[in-house]
Structure formats: C-alpha cells, structure tokens
Amino acid sequence: MKNVLHWNPPENLQGVEVTYTVQYFIYGQKRWLNKPECKNISRTYCDLSDETSDYEHQYYAKVKAIWETNCSKWTETGRFYPFLETQIGPPEIALTTDEKSISIVLTAPDKWKSNPEDCTISMRQIYSNLKYNVSIYNIKSKRMWSQCVTNHTLVLSWLEPKTLYCVQVESFVPGPLRPAQPSQKQCISTLEDPTSALK
Amino acid sequence: LQTLHLGSCVIITNLQKIQSEFSEIRDSVQANDQNIDFRVLRNAGSLQDTEPSDRCCLLRHLLGLYLDRVFRNYQTSDHHTLRKISSLANSFLTIKKDLQLCHTYTTCHCGEEATEKYRQILSHFEQLEPQAAAVKVLGELDILLRWMKETE
Numbered sequence: 001m002k003n004v005l006h007w008n009p010p011e012n013l014q015g016v017e018v019t020y021t022v023q024y025f026i027y028g029q030k031r032w033l034n035k036p037e038c039k040n041i042s043r044t045y046c047d048l049s050d051e052t053s054d055y056e057h058q059y060y061a062k063v064k065a066i067w068e069t070n071c072s073k074w075t076e077t078g079r080f081y082p083f084l085e086t087q088i089g090p091p092e093i094a095l096t097t098d099e100k101s102i103s104i105v106l107t108a109p110d111k112w113k114s115n116p117e118d119c120t121i122s123m124r125q126i127y128s129n130l131k132y133n134v135s136i137y138n139i140k141s142k143r144m145w146s147q148c149v150t151n152h153t154l155v156l157s158w159l160e161p162k163t164l165y166c167v168q169v170e171s172f173v174p175g176p177l178r179p180a181q182p183s184q185k186q187c188i189s190t191l192e193d194p195t196s197a198l199k
Numbered sequence: 200l201q202t203l204h205l206g207s208c209v210i211i212t213n214l215q216k217i218q219s220e221f222s223e224i225r226d227s228v229q230a231n232d233q234n235i236d237f238r239v240l241r242n243a244g245s246l247q248d249t250e251p252s253d254r255c256c257l258l259r260h261l262l263g264l265y266l267d268r269v270f271r272n273y274q275t276s277d278h279h280t281l282r283k284i285s286s287l288a289n290s291f292l293t294i295k296k297d298l299q300l301c302h303t304y305t306t307c308h309c310g311e312e313a314t315e316k317y318r319q320i321l322s323h324f325e326q327l328e329p330q331a332a333a334v335k336v337l338g339e340l341d342i343l344l345r346w347m348k349e350t351e
Contacts, residue, residue: 025235025236027233027235027238028238028241029236030236048343056242056345058342060235076227078230079232079235081341083345084218084222084345098312129351167228175215175218175222175224
C-alpha cells in the first residue's frame with residue numbers, strides 16, 4: 001500500500017523552471033488537505049502513502065504547476081480505493097527438496113510501512129482470500145507448469161531426481177484485475193536417487 | 200462463490216463476478232459524482248459492524264434501495280454502462296430472493312439496529328436530488344461489496 005502520485009510535466013514549458021503543489025481529499029470529508037512535503041516541489045511525484053494508509057477510505061489527489069507568475073488549473077485523479085487497487089507484492093519463498101519432490105513454503109508479503117517502527121501487518125490479514133500463482137520450470141526439459149494455491153505450503157511430487165527446478169510466485173486476490181508483481185525466480189536441484197546409483 | 204453469513208441466514212453468491220462487472224463502469228460512474236464531500240454508505244452503517252442477527256435485514260433493505268432507486272434512476276446514454284447496470288441488477292435480484300427466503304423462514308429479523316442504520320443511510324441518500332443520489336450510491340457499490348465480503 002505504498003501509494004505514490006505521479007504526473008507528467010506540462011508539455012509547453014521546456015526549459016522553464018516549474019514547481020508543483022499537491023493536495024489530497026478523503027472521499028466523504030469536507031476539504032482538500034495539503035501535503036507540506038509536496039508544496040512547491042520540482043519533482044514529478046509525491047508519496048501519499050501515509051495520507052492514504054487507511055485502506056478502507058477512498059481518496060482523490062490533485063496537482064497544479066506553478067511557473068514565473070503563473071499557475072495551472074488543478075489536475076485531479078479519479079477516486080482511488082487502496083483496498084481494491086493496491087498492487088500486492090510477491091510472497092517470500094522457502095524451498096526444500098529430496099530426490100523426487102520439492103516443498104515450497106510461502107510467506108505472505110507485509111503491508112508497506114513508512115516507519116520501520118510501526119507494527120507489521122501481513123497482507124493475509126487484510127485479504128483473507130489471498131492466493132498464490134506458483135510457476136514451476138524444469139530447466140532440463142524446459143517444461144513449465146503453474147498451480148494456484150490458497151494455503152502457504154505446496155509439495156511438488158513425482159519430480160525427476162538430480163534436476164534443477166526454478167520456482168516463481170505471484171500473489172493475487174480474486175476480483176478485479178490488479179497489476180501483478182512476480183517474485184524473483186528461485187532454483188533448487190532435486191537430489192540424486194541413491195537407488196539409481198546401484199544399477 | 201462466496202458464502203455470506205448474515206446471522207442464521209446464510210447465502211451463497213458470486214461477489215467477484217459482481218465486483219468485476221462494477222469495475223468496468225466504476226471510473227465513469229464515480230467521475231459523474233459531483234458531491235465528493237458527501238458519502239451515503241458510511242463506516243458507521245457498515246454491514247460487518249452490525250449484529251449478525253440484523254445483517255440480513257439491513258442487506259435486504261440496501262439491495263432494495265439499489266434495485267428501486269439506484270439502478271432504476273441512473274441515467275446514461277452509454278450502452279455498455281446500461282448493460283452492466285442491468286447485469287448488476289439481476290445479481291442483486293438473485294441475492295434479494297435468497298434473503299426473501301430467509302425472511303420467509305424468519306431468519307431475517309429486523310431489529311432496532313438494522314432499522315436505525317438503514318434509516319440513517321436513507322436520510323443521507325435523500326439529502327441529494329434523486330439522480331445525483333443514484334450516481335453517488337452506484338459509485339459506492341464497491342463499498343457495499345466490501346461490506347458484504349466482510350461477512351464471509
């Protein structure tokens with residue numbers, strides 16, 4: 001739930017020093033609120049994560065450009081609903097293996113927090129129906145398959161011994177599409193089958 | 200499919216389908232809402248913070264509000280939006296029929312809490328002119344769906 005407002009500079013003001021001011025609004029409340037750290041700034045983004053941290057509310061943001069003695073009209077976002085629209089990061093992945101199987105343990109991502117001292121909230125607590133899309137690659141055969149899982153453990157059985165497999169996982173919540181953020185690929189090799197050594 | 204626990208009334212519905220259908224028209228509907236400083240479905244009236252025994256009645260009233268005074272009053276020339284509203288209305292009608300069954304078997308009790316919460320929501324709704332109210336409350340459908348999801 002790291003919510004950053006981005007905008008493009010005005011097209012016809014190349015070479016002119018332009019600054020920007022941002023305000024935000026909580027849907028249903030009465031007035032636009034200032035974000036002091038985003039007043040007369042020259043960058044084209046503003047981190048509104050703290051201001052929009054209550055994901056039950058819905059928000060608007062707007063920005064205007066100021067140059068020389070002029071200022072533009074406000075440009076306003078649509079209604080932003082963090083609960084529905086936030087992008088959910090990938091889980092942490094732990095792999096263990098034996099000759100013919102790989103065990104995958106997934107840990108749900110944590111809610112983003114601006115202050116490391118804040119208590120940690122798992123996205124699982126926010127989205128009880130959080131699921132994972134697990135993609136598995138057999139590097140030797142170049143074969144790939146995917147599985148959708150709800151709980152946090154998955155055992156892949158009937159694998160080939162002494163073979164490198166790579167795993168990549170995405171978190172998702174059933175419902176409207178959200179941009180997905182896959183994990184890094186993690187690879188592990190199944191062990192050698194001791195019985196095959198005896199033949 | 201999701202199972203909604205509304206006291207002794209338990210119904211199964213497809214919230215994700217409803218949410219996905221609404222998501223297709225959400226931005227355009229919300230963009231038509233000129234009264235962003237006013238909210239009809241407020242956290243105080245939320246379904247999940249209502250006594251389980253009163254949830255069925257409150258939801259039945261809310262669905263009735265959407266069917267009778269939101270979907271019916273929303274005016275647009277955009278055919279895609281009209282089709283989506285029609286589909287949403289059918290989904291709500293199905294849920295309302297299930298709640299009606301609960302009502303028939305006296306598991307949809309209207310207690311003081313449900314009655315008072317709906318009265319407040321209705322008073323917020325009626326502070327706006329009918330068409331503006333329809334636009335606003337249709338734009339708040341994702342709030343209602345969130346409430347319903349919380350009763351899972």
